[in-house]
Structure formats: C-alpha cells, structure tokens
Amino acid sequence: MPRCEDCREAGAQPCQGDLVLCQRCSDKRFPPSGSESEAVCKDVIINDLLCFTVNKMDTLPFDIITKLCTETYMDEEIESAKRLVFDTCKPDERYIKRKGGDKSTANMEDIQRVLHSTAPPSLPTFVSATLHLPAVSLEHVDISVCMQELQIMRQEMKLIRDCSIDSVRVQTELVALRKEIWELKNRPSSAPPAPSSSAPPAPSSSAPPAPSSSAPPAPSTSAPPVVSTSAPPAASTLAWPKESYADAVSDTCPSETIPKSLHAGLPGRQVERAPTTKSSQASRRRGYSSDSRALARPQSTSAGGHSDLDSEGFRLVQRKKKRSRAVVGTAVSSSLSAVKSRPAEIFVTRLEPDTLTQDVERYLTDNLSQKCAVSCSKLTTKYDGYSSFRVSVDYNALSEVLSPSFWPCGILVRRFHSRRRSSTS
Structure with missing residues (x-):
C-alpha cells in the first residue's frame, strides 16, 4: 500500500498537487473550509x-x-x-x-x-x-499617515494660491497707480489767468520821472514809485574782503601761537596775549603745545631770500631722508680681522641630577658640526630632582644648538637671560 509522504504511514491516498498523504496530513496541509475550521x-x-x-x-x-x-x-x-x-x-x-x-x-x-x-x-x-x-x-x-501628509499638502497649496492671488492684485493696483502718475505728469499746465479789468490805472504823464541810479526816488502821494529795471551792481562791489587764516585765528589764538611773519599782515590791529591759566600750563607740560612752539619759532628763508612759507604763513613739512643701512662683511682676509663677538648663552635644564659640566661640554663638542669654544657652569635648582646648566657657545653655532633635533628627548633648551641689576638712586 502507498505510504504518506509526510509521516510515512500506510493507507495514504492521492490528494491535491499529486501528493500522496494520509487523512491527518492532508487535513494539516489543506484544512477544510467551513465553520469547524473557523472555530x-x-x-x-x-x-x-x-x-x-x-x-x-x-x-x-x-x-x-x-x-x-x-x-x-x-x-x-x-x-x-x-x-x-x-x-x-x-x-x-x-x-x-x-x-x-x-x-x-x-x-x-x-x-x-x-x-x-x-x-x-x-x-x-x-x-x-x-x-x-x-x-x-x-x-x-x-x-493614515498618507492621508495626513495629503491634507498638509492641500493646506500648503491653498496658502500658495492665496498668496499668488494677493500678489496679482497688488501688481494690478501698482500698474494702475503708475498709469495715473504718468497721466498727471503729462497733463498740460493751465494758462495763467488774464489780468482783471479792475486793475489800477497806469500812472499819468504828470507823475514824477523815474529816479536815477545816483539819487533815491522822491516819495509821491499820487502814484507808487516806478521800480528801476537797471542791472544789479557788480559782484566785486558786494564781495566780502578776503581774509587769510592768520587773520581769522588772530582773534582767538594767543599771540605766542602766531608766527612773526603774520603780525606784519595785521595793520591797525593789536594782538593781545591770552592770559596763561593752569590748564594751559599743564597742557604745555604734557606736550600739547608743540604745534604752538613750532609756529612761534622764527621762519627761515632760502638762500635767494625767498621765504619757504605758504600764503597762509605755514611751512610745509618735508620728510627726512632715510639713512643708509649698515652692512656686515663676509669675505675672508688674512690682513684684517674683526674682534671676536660675545658668546651666546643658553639655558639647559631637565637633566639628571648627577649630570656634570664635563658631560655637557663633551656632548656639545662631539655633536657640533663646527669647532667652537664651549663653556658650561652648573646652576642651583629649586628642587633636587633635576639639574640645570648655563652654556656659552659661539654665535655661529647658536642656531644649531637651539635646534630640537640636536638635544635628546625631554631636555628643555632656551636662550639664557640674566637678571637685571636694580639701579640705586
């Protein structure tokens, strides 16, 4: 007898999909439809x-x-x-x-x-x-989430549509307003009104003649005076006299601040010296009166007798010539030799407490690329856990000595600066 493909029991029968299953396995794979399976x-x-x-x-x-x-x-x-x-x-x-x-x-x-x-x-x-x-x-x-997003998009679209409608309305009003302004600008101006017939009559021939430019017109009770149509006086007769800067400041500035050359241009005017106050004396002590002292100095003249002052009485300051820079020789000569420069001093610290001066000098002599005089002295430290030294070398070897790669790791090296002696009064 055929056996079930799932449980390998006898009594199997063909069922759906060309399968050979027993009744229990067939119900398990293909449950029957009905109220029993639902319950x-x-x-x-x-x-x-x-x-x-x-x-x-x-x-x-x-x-x-x-x-x-x-x-x-x-x-x-x-x-x-x-x-x-x-x-x-x-x-x-x-x-x-x-x-x-x-x-x-x-x-x-x-x-x-x-x-x-x-x-x-x-x-x-x-x-x-x-x-x-x-x-x-x-x-x-x-x-539900899609519906919420769709509703939000609808609201945003409505806001955008309302804003576009408002912008179109504002644009239309702006165009109409520009048109009205253009019409007002291009409207022809109205002609002036004609003179009224009730205007006062012209003066009769018995009226006095027009006044000349030399004498003022005589008053008349019968008719108003006739206005002269002659041209206004020349500008030269109405222009104010030109006043220099020295004349303008002479009334307010003390006499000591005005150059002597300006006093000659003030005829008939007495220049008084302003009273000296404590504030002005203090300002002179602080150096605020340097300009006035410069103005009070006598003005020099050139070789031809021409003064170097301008029309206002001031001298143009000229920049001083730059000094030539010094040079240092580099050539080698046997006949001339320069004095030896002062040795450079450096400060070396964070060494072992038992390090000696001979050790430092030997290290410098062995590692320097050029021969030079080396001197070393041990300094007194605040604590006993390290030692410090004052080392003197030539200036030519200073850049090599201050290089980080010259010294072992952890050693601190910098220029040595001695304490300044306090000056006694």
Whole structure:
C-alpha cells in the first residue's frame, strides 16, 4: 500500500498537487473550509512583529523577513515576540535564550521555524494596533499617515494660491497707480489767468520821472514809485574782503601761537596775549603745545631770500631722508680681522641630577658640526630632582644648538637671560 509522504504511514491516498498523504496530513496541509475550521482557534493577540511575520512568511523568504524585522524592531520586542510564540504554540523544542551580537537574527529564525511547524488552525490570530509594520510594498503603506501628509499638502497649496492671488492684485493696483502718475505728469499746465479789468490805472504823464541810479526816488502821494529795471551792481562791489587764516585765528589764538611773519599782515590791529591759566600750563607740560612752539619759532628763508612759507604763513613739512643701512662683511682676509663677538648663552635644564659640566661640554663638542669654544657652569635648582646648566657657545653655532633635533628627548633648551641689576638712586 502507498505510504504518506509526510509521516510515512500506510493507507495514504492521492490528494491535491499529486501528493500522496494520509487523512491527518492532508487535513494539516489543506484544512477544510467551513465553520469547524473557523472555530478551531478564537484567540486574538496584539503584536505587530508576529502579525507581519505570519502574513508574509508564505510570500517572502526567511532572510528578507529577518532583515526587515531586525531593522524595524528592537531586541526587546523580538525577544518578547519569541516568548509569546513559544507560550501560545507550545512547540516540542525547548526555549533557548540567545546571546551575543546577532541574537535578534537567531530569535527571528526561531520564531519563523515555530510558526512554520505549527498547524495553521492552531495558530492564534495576531493583529497590529499601532501599524508599526515594515514597509515592504504598497500593501503595507500606512494609509493614515498618507492621508495626513495629503491634507498638509492641500493646506500648503491653498496658502500658495492665496498668496499668488494677493500678489496679482497688488501688481494690478501698482500698474494702475503708475498709469495715473504718468497721466498727471503729462497733463498740460493751465494758462495763467488774464489780468482783471479792475486793475489800477497806469500812472499819468504828470507823475514824477523815474529816479536815477545816483539819487533815491522822491516819495509821491499820487502814484507808487516806478521800480528801476537797471542791472544789479557788480559782484566785486558786494564781495566780502578776503581774509587769510592768520587773520581769522588772530582773534582767538594767543599771540605766542602766531608766527612773526603774520603780525606784519595785521595793520591797525593789536594782538593781545591770552592770559596763561593752569590748564594751559599743564597742557604745555604734557606736550600739547608743540604745534604752538613750532609756529612761534622764527621762519627761515632760502638762500635767494625767498621765504619757504605758504600764503597762509605755514611751512610745509618735508620728510627726512632715510639713512643708509649698515652692512656686515663676509669675505675672508688674512690682513684684517674683526674682534671676536660675545658668546651666546643658553639655558639647559631637565637633566639628571648627577649630570656634570664635563658631560655637557663633551656632548656639545662631539655633536657640533663646527669647532667652537664651549663653556658650561652648573646652576642651583629649586628642587633636587633635576639639574640645570648655563652654556656659552659661539654665535655661529647658536642656531644649531637651539635646534630640537640636536638635544635628546625631554631636555628643555632656551636662550639664557640674566637678571637685571636694580639701579640705586
């Protein structure tokens, strides 16, 4: 007799899809439709992760479901869903608590394995209350969120339309206003009104003649005087006399601040010296009267007798000539020789406490690229944990000695500056 393909029991019969199954395996794979199958399980459990997994485990591969769930849900939610599946489905395998970095992936594999091994009628109904589901296709799009976004877009479009309508209205009013202004500017001006017939009559021939430019007109009681139409006097007769800067400041400035050459240009005007106050004396002490002293000095004249003062009585300050810069010789000569320069002093510290002056001198002599005189003296330090030295070398070797690569690591080197002696009064 044929055996069942699932449980390998005898008494199997052909069923759907050319399968040979027993009655129990056939009912498990292809549950009968009717009220009995609907009433097998009436439990409804709210869980977003299990709702998504049960609805998609027949259409999507395992790895895709695992990847979507691990990216959407936290580790605690996956662990709680696994515990719920094991409590409701009661599989034969033992519950294993996963650990490690990929425990969420292992828990999702356990959940899908248990759900696939459980008969569909025995599975509870998992539903989602918050619609916190991974978006796989258009079937899983949150419609409520889409409706909210659509409503917001409609409101924004309405605001944009209202603003555009207002801008068009303002533009229309602006064009009309410009047109009115243009019409007002181009409107022809009205002619002046004609003289009225009630104007006073012209003066008779018996009226006195027009006054000459030399004598003022005589007053007349019979008719108003005739206004002369002669040209106004020349500008030269009305112009104010030109006054120099020295004349203008002579009334306010003290006499000591005016050059002697300006006193000659003030005939008939006595220049008085302003009284000296304490504030002016203090300003002179602070150096604020340097300009007045410069003005009070006698003005020099050139060789030809021409003064170097301008029309206002001031001398133009000329920039002094720059001094030529000194040079230092570099040639080698046997007949002439320069004096030896003062040796450069450097400060060396952070050495071992037992370091001697001979050690420092020997290190400098061995490592310098050129031979030079080296002297060293040990200094008194504040603490006993290190030692410091005062080293004298030639100026030619100063740049090499102050190089960081010349000294061992950790040693501090800088120029030596001696203390200045306090000057006694």
